[in-house]
Amino acid sequence: MTVDLGLSAQHSGDVETSQILATVNLGGSRTPPPGYEVVNAIGFYKMHPTALTMDEGREKCAQEGAHIIVLNSDNEADVIRTFLARKPNIPHANSQEYTFVGLHDWIDEGKFISLLGEPVENSGFNRWRAGEPNGGRNENCVMVDKDTKFVDIDCNWKLFIVCELYDL
Template sequence: MFLLPSLLVFCVLFQCVVCNDAQCALPRPNSFTFSINSVRNLTGHWTAQVQLEHGASRKDVGPWVADIEHTTTTCEDSESIHIVATVTAPPQRPGGDYELIPKLGYYKFHTSGKNWREARQICEQEGAHLLILNSEEEAGVIRSFWRRHPKLFDGWRNSCAYIGIHDEFVEGEYITLFGESLNATGYARWAKNEPGEGTSGNSGCVGRDGALYDTNGFNHLAFFCEQEL
């Protein structure tokens, strides 16, 4: 068995959230210990073994995942071993007032009016994002939230809530917060004659019937936040 030569190039990319509570006993929730060992076996193949030990918070929503890429480059009589380990930690669950919808995610309907940018910021502060609809099933969930609140505002504002789509970059080309085309989300059911606000309406909202509308992002509307499973 041969030890790893000094020519090893070692990269670790990771995302994690560290517990700030000084009273936490070790191992702290969301902290982790990571080790990697690379050896050549009897057949001459290089193998890499990864060990990952981490704490867990009750707010974690999924497993930690370690993906390893191990490549070997030969140049004359020397070898270069390159190992890239990507450790992905799950996001924390949003606040306790989010509602879990099995197989879909966590949702919250904010009924106080905010403009689109304020709504986006609030969702992100809660560990979520403005709703992005992906299916008719999910639209049905949103309609059920609407039915709990028959009266929020006067006029048309009572029937539209901000979601995470916009056409701020190219007029008429709606995309999600993450740059994905609206047509690629799996749900692009616009109301009749929508989008119809032209250059004055760059923010998306969802109506009580589940249809999509565009509106001016400075309007103060209710809004939906979500976090996927």
């Protein structure tokens, strides 16, 4: 992180006005791959308007140095809402209303973790729809709709995905 400070002063009669200008660079100078955009000033995201399984989506995001979005806050939930509101019709998708999020219970049934290995309880965003998770061994991936409540689902469903870059 770098901070550049500047000071300017003006005198007019008996009044002196000072102004401090600060420019803060958090080190996020990375140029995102084509199609990524900054959403809510929290990160780079890209919607892939193609029907993909969870594995296909993971591979697509990984090719871009990213991962399927992992919700860590209400601000990131707003990212999902933003993309759901403007997405086109997705041919061959199991649902037009949902997208995968980067959670699964592949390793230990019923214990959902993020694609980054963090338990959902520690992620900063852990909101399940009433009655979820309920899929047992048949539903090991997670999707959300505009209400951004988690629903466990079969990983072979085809949904659109949102990729998230690891860092700015």
